[in-house]
Amino acid sequence: MNRLTPASDGTPLRGVPSGGPAPGDVLSDLLRRSAKGDQQAFAQLYDATSARVYGLAVRVVRDPAQAEEVAQEAFLEVWRTSSRFDPDRGSALSWLMTICHRKAVDRVRSAEASSRRDTSYNQHNQAIDHDTTADAAQASMEARRVRDALTGLTEVQREAIELAYFGGYTHTEVAGMLDLPVGTAKTRIRDGLIRLRDKMGVGS
Incomplete structure (x- = not known):
């Protein structure tokens, strides 16, 4: 690069x-x-x-x-x-x-x-796969719920979770990127996930 x-x-x-x-x-x-x-x-x-x-x-x-x-x-x-x-x-x-x-x-x-x-153009005369459409709609709704729930986190929780789960970084990598002890990074991610779960109404 x-x-x-x-x-x-x-x-x-x-x-x-x-x-x-x-x-x-x-x-x-x-x-x-x-x-x-x-x-x-x-x-x-x-x-x-x-x-x-x-x-x-x-x-x-x-x-x-x-x-x-x-x-x-x-x-x-x-x-x-x-x-x-x-x-x-x-x-x-x-x-x-x-x-x-x-x-x-x-x-x-x-x-x-x-x-x-492209798929629609090539298959416009074929039957619509309603199950697939429903799955895609459900996935879109879930993604929106996650984004909405993220706004309810603190800034430090949100940045740690975004790096760990959107960025795919390990706890150690997140700690290094945010200039934090590994234990602190883990705590922020854990607390953020707990708060995210509560915001989304997901059971334990």
């Missing part, structure tokens, strides 16, 4: 390979500087986080080439919207990963919609 360095017109360009992660406070500072148009800060931000962002994209879209496109789209949005980052609402890395996850999910949904259109 290549580095995105914003050009004078605000469009990221390809460059050199990326590096490893950076502490949360450093990432927050880089985001603040990027919001002021600091291209060097953005390049450093990319170097520090691109591997994580790309890894999340691969987990969601399951295709390396599309994952790279998703990651680049995510960083383009980061460059354009970095002024919206609020450190009081969560870590810089969590903010970045949320943007990437949304882009990746949009890519998957777009591909699924295209596939459905």
